[in-house]
Amino acid sequence: MAFLKGSGYVEENNLSREVLVMSEKPAEKTTSTKATETVKKVRAIVRGLYQNAREAKEKGQFTAYTMTACQYEEILNAMDIVPVWTENYAGLTAAKRDAERFVLKAEAEGYSNVICGYVRVGLGFDALRKEMGKTPENAPDGGMVMPDLLLGCGSACDPRFKWYQALGRYMNVPTYSFDVIWPPVDADLDEVRNYYIRYQREQFQGLVDFLERQTKKKLSHDRLWEAISRSNATWRKWWEVDQLRKAIPSPMPTEDHYNAMVPGFYCCGTQLAVDFYEELYNEVKQRVDNKIGVVPEEKYRLLFGGGLPPWHTMWIFNYFETLGAVFVMENAYRIYDPVEVPSHVKDPLDYLAWRTFLRWTQRYDMAKKRSGIATVERLLEYIEDYRIDGVVTHATKSCRATTVGQIDWLHRLNEYTNIPSMQLISDIIDVRDYSEAQWKAQIDAFVEAVEAHKRRTAR
Incomplete structure (x- = not known):
């Protein structure tokens, strides 16, 4: 555990320890209880994603394995390529607590247990499919359809290049990976802007050329603009929902966000996504207007400040709530605030390149003036705007990209805010590296620290 308590700092880093198979029985319910009715509809949307892919395959439509944050959603939408989000x-x-068989299969195939948990599930799933000659039995939501294309990118982490390449062991499918890049925070944006945008545009064009060769279909710029328009409307309305979440008491908690993210990430460019966030906005607005909170008495407002969520144990957010602590905002799977692409940009691929650059460099100017880290600037912004009492991060054994740097972030936050922080440790997927008893003990102690800090600062 690592947490900041006032100006003090306590750290115990056991990320390098051996994976332990925990003997205690996990809580019967592993998913979280949701606060909003709109978010409860997401489960059906998720089922539909995999069902739609199977139906598309039956009709002869192209399907593709895809990854988040690659910025190509609108291109796929415009070319009628159905994504399968691995x-x-x-x-x-x-x-569903059904990842273990896929993880163990990947490890039996020779892949390390510190490789990304997402990757191990994907590799294990496809290894089992090849071995069995069919979709693994009782796979959640019917499993992933055998794709026609594999579309990776370099955004965020190295497994995004290597995962789909490794799938060549289990399927003979055309693969394409490309760069999604952004400059270092200390770069002179005026000096490097044109280079980065030009390079990103070339990367998108390479993807389009590949897709056109494979599908024998030309990209329609008109359809691409339509998808971009729907996508922008989706992200703006989602951003407006999060502005409502500044209210006290919190109308919508982080555990709802990790369901609400599905249309924005996995249905981007569709009318379904636009309609979902319109409905969610109206519900959250109604809750704000009527001062309807997540818990009867909101004592502490928390920020999920870094790392991916523990998908195996999402109910843990509800455990915080039993102590009066609500996660009112988060810094994972919530990355694109609205940006204004210059009006002179008339080509849709140019637009996507501009938008990518602007999205990733939004807080660079502020970072140069203060902390030197764009992520820290976002966290400081959230701490002020959402009136945060404490910050929790999640260090995950198999995700270096979202774990490396967390301790430094917490140090930097302490320089500017002096609020308590805590680092929980497990994995995004692999429940073998999670201890319910240990987490509850850490959480109880952390909430006590938050309460003590509030008492001191209230004097």
């Missing part, structure tokens, strides 16, 4: 599927298996 990371999402891994999270689903973890939430």
